[in-house]
Amino acid sequence: MIDTSKARSAIFERIRAGKPAAVEAPTVPLYGWPGDKVENFIKQLEAFDGRAQRFDSRADAIAWLEKNVDWRNKRVCSQLPDFKGTVSAADYPDPHKCTDISATVVESHLGVGEMGSLYLTDAELGGVPAIALLCLDLFVLINEADIVDGLHTAYAAVKDTMREQPYACFFSGPSATADIEAVHVTGAQGATSLTALIYSAPQPPQRGSSHPDSGC
Amino acid sequence: MSQVNQVKNGARFIKDIPHRESHDRCLWNARMRRDQTAQAIPEWEEMRDLASQIKEHTLSHLDHYLEEFEKNATANGIHIHWAETPEEHNEIIYQLLKQHNVTTATTGKSMTMDECDLRGYVEKRGMYIHEADLGECIQQLDNQMPDHIVVPAIHKLRQDVATLFAKKLGSDPDITDPHYLNGVMRAYMRKKYEKIEAGLCGVNFAIAETGGICVCSNEGDVDISQVVPPLLIASMGIEKVIPTLQGVALYVRLLSRSALGLDITQYTTHIHHPQPGQEMHIVILDNGRSKRLGSPDYWQVLKCIRCGACMNTCPVFRRTSGLSYEAVYMGPIGCVLMPSYDLHRYARLPYSCTHCGSCGDVCPVKVPIPELIFYWRGVDVDKHQSEKVHDAEETAAELMLRSSKTLAMGENMALWGLRNLPQWLLDSGLNPWADVHANPEPPKETFREYYRRNYKKIEFMNKTTDLHGFLSLNL
Numbered sequence: 001m002i003d004t005s006k007a008r009s010a011i012f013e014r015i016r017a018g019k020p021a022a023v024e025a026p027t028v029p030l031y032g033w034p035g036d037k038v039e040n041f042i043k044q045l046e047a048f049d050g051r052a053q054r055f056d057s058r059a060d061a062i063a064w065l066e067k068n069v070d071w072r073n074k075r076v077c078s079q080l081p082d083f084k085g086t087v088s089a090a091d092y093p094d095p096h097k098c099t100d101i102s103a104t105v106v107e108s109h110l111g112v113g114e115m116g117s118l119y120l121t122d123a124e125l126g127g128v129p130a131i132a133l134l135c136l137d138l139f140v141l142i143n144e145a146d147i148v149d150g151l152h153t154a155y156a157a158v159k160d161t162m163r164e165q166p167y168a169c170f171f172s173g174p175s176a177t178a179d180i181e182a183v184h185v186t187g188a189q190g191a192t193s194l195t196a197l198i199y200s201a202p203q204p205p206q207r208g209s210s211h212p213d214s215g216c
Numbered sequence: 217m218s219q220v221n222q223v224k225n226g227a228r229f230i231k232d233i234p235h236r237e238s239h240d241r242c243l244w245n246a247r248m249r250r251d252q253t254a255q256a257i258p259e260w261e262e263m264r265d266l267a268s269q270i271k272e273h274t275l276s277h278l279d280h281y282l283e284e285f286e287k288n289a290t291a292n293g294i295h296i297h298w299a300e301t302p303e304e305h306n307e308i309i310y311q312l313l314k315q316h317n318v319t320t321a322t323t324g325k326s327m328t329m330d331e332c333d334l335r336g337y338v339e340k341r342g343m344y345i346h347e348a349d350l351g352e353c354i355q356q357l358d359n360q361m362p363d364h365i366v367v368p369a370i371h372k373l374r375q376d377v378a379t380l381f382a383k384k385l386g387s388d389p390d391i392t393d394p395h396y397l398n399g400v401m402r403a404y405m406r407k408k409y410e411k412i413e414a415g416l417c418g419v420n421f422a423i424a425e426t427g428g429i430c431v432c433s434n435e436g437d438v439d440i441s442q443v444v445p446p447l448l449i450a451s452m453g454i455e456k457v458i459p460t461l462q463g464v465a466l467y468v469r470l471l472s473r474s475a476l477g478l479d480i481t482q483y484t485t486h487i488h489h490p491q492p493g494q495e496m497h498i499v500i501l502d503n504g505r506s507k508r509l510g511s512p513d514y515w516q517v518l519k520c521i522r523c524g525a526c527m528n529t530c531p532v533f534r535r536t537s538g539l540s541y542e543a544v545y546m547g548p549i550g551c552v553l554m555p556s557y558d559l560h561r562y563a564r565l566p567y568s569c570t571h572c573g574s575c576g577d578v579c580p581v582k583v584p585i586p587e588l589i590f591y592w593r594g595v596d597v598d599k600h601q602s603e604k605v606h607d608a609e610e611t612a613a614e615l616m617l618r619s620s621k622t623l624a625m626g627e628n629m630a631l632w633g634l635r636n637l638p639q640w641l642l643d644s645g646l647n648p649w650a651d652v653h654a655n656p657e658p659p660k661e662t663f664r665e666y667y668r669r670n671y672k673k674i675e676f677m678n679k680t681t682d683l684h685g686f687l688s689l690n691l
């Protein structure tokens with residue numbers, strides 16, 4: 001590797017000699033996003049050519065997947081404990097091979113109403129982000145309680161954990177391009193479809209209320 | 217290199233009606249969509265102020281934030297390199313590719329790599345980097361620079377792309393549907409992805425606090441280039457750093473809405489570590505930026521987040537194409553950025569402007585482009601950088617505008633000329649204005665004479681009317 005420390009010190013020297021007088025950092029409010037989070041999420045995801053399905057329970061969502069994922073001689077890659085595909089991320093020590101995946105099924109723990117985005121990281125993708133990029137169809141489960149209003153709230157939720165993830169991405173619809181005469185084409189080089197399966201679940205027990213460790 | 221004549225290049229594009237109309241329409245639509253989405257957000261203008269202030273804050277503490285970024289990125293397992301010049305930038309990357317015996321590399325749109333002509337550099341040394349973004353790939357196959365920083369091939373019609381793909385990728389020249397053409401591109405790139413050994417990418421935001429990078433894109437190519445190959449190299453200018461991860465939310469909310477009127481890009485990706493088994497490098501480029509930072513007139517240009525909104529709105533850019541600027545950065549931001557790279561070559565770009573002010577109004581980080589255009593014209597005139605004809609014009613104008621007396625002489629001369637010179641001379645190349653305008657009927661007198669005759673007296677009276685008299689009249 002080339003030693004670039006000389007360039008580094010020259011650059012820093014020039015910056016220090018010439019930088020403008022200090023400007024204070026402003027405080028950025030945590031802007032929210034008005035309206036119903038889940039409805040906004042669906043509307044926005046559809047605007048990005050994504051699809052959304054709502055279910056009363058996770059079991060219903062899984063049952064829907066069983067029926068609607070294309071199984072015929074195809075590779076279905078699942079990272080869900082309760083939905084078995086034909087392969088999982090662990091079968092892809094070499095991510096180049098992910099081009100043979102027809103459908104990938106994962107779960108997101110953060111959705112954004114403002115943009116219809118789904119947050120996915122190495123944690124949800126089994127350490128092989130390529131399964132969500134090189135597959136044809138991407139199915140993402142999400143508990144509707146995990147959908148927040150806007151992007152500021154979303155970043156506030158992940159700002160302390162994102163750094164641990166090599167890859168973390170807000171997916172907003174399937175890949176797309178408008179590079180030829182600005183005609184919108186869905187299915188550029190990443191996944192060609194994205195379906196969010198939004199399920200309701202009974203509220204998890206209130207944290208802290210009955211837990212023996214609570215109260216401090 | 218010779219001076220870029222944007223006016224001449226642009227005039228050629230203006231005559232090409234189908235291309236010009238499509239360019240204008242596509243970009244104006246993007247501008248209108250931008251207005252729609254911006255108007256739906258009550259805090260939009262406040263966000264622009266904040267985005268501008270964060271950039272100003274960061275730039276005024278740039279050494280601190282770059283150090284913090286370097287420290288955190290290194291702790292995350294990322295190798296950081298520094299480059300003062302394009303040459304250094306390219307050599308660092310070339311050596312990395314060589315050490316890894318790379319034969320297939322893909323790149324997702326990076327402006328700094330374009331700025332350094334990285335592709336050209338490695339090609340001369342027998343290596344080929346595939347542009348993986350559709351627009352960039354079209355331009356690479358056509359051996360042309362990008363027309364626009366966000367939509368690089370937007371000056372082309374679908375037939376152009378169909379013909380190009382037929383020639384280079386063997387597709388059907390008669391099918392011009394963008395869906396089909398996108399499919400051709402997808403199939404072509406998929407074959408590459410099966411064996412890419414290195415991925416290259418740009419950086420939208422480098423986060424000092426966490427040592428990670430954020431890249432916003434639509435097609436998926438950038439993410440694939442980032443996580444599939446065993447070697448990842450990102451390239452960024454020193455101005456790309458911002459203090460906090462929470463700050464990214466603000467910029468992401470502004471970026472794509474400003475660029476195309478879309479609420480977000482399909483992929484808003486953060487890389488904080490290499491993938492297991494992968495090696496990751498970031499090359500941080502100066503190339504004149506630290507010098508720009510030291511210019512009190514000019515440092516604000518470093519706030520630019522490369523959204524392209526100024527191009528979409530610019531009446532000159534939309535009708536003359538980005539290619540006419542013969543520059544990596546084109547349109548309004550190009551007019552005020554390129555002269556700092558090469559004053560002589562780009563001295564005329566700041567004149568490709570009607571002073572409508574629109575670029576300044578839409579810029580999400582409030583780069584004062586209209587003011588900077590005047591700044592660069594001043595520099596050009598002071599340093600006599602324009603080519604001979606323009607330099608002579610500027611000198612003559614300077615002489616004439618020096619005092620009201622010399623200006624009055626100039627007016628009289630012009631009126632005399634309009635009355636007495638033969639028509640053929642008035643319509644000749646000496647007066648390019650007459651190319652597309654009819655010369656006016658010579659008026660009876662100059663405006664100055666007319667004004668003297670009719671208003672001079674009133675002006676005198678106004679001056680001597682005392683305040684008391686004025687007030688009593690109004691009571």
Ligand code: SF4
Nearest residue numbers: 530569570572573575
């Ligand atoms: S002020 Fe000049 S550069 Fe800016 S949009 Fe108007 S014409 Fe274009």
Ligand code: SF4
Nearest residue numbers: 520521523524526579
């Ligand atoms: S100057 Fe402003 S509007 Fe133009 S590309 Fe940069 S950030 Fe966007």
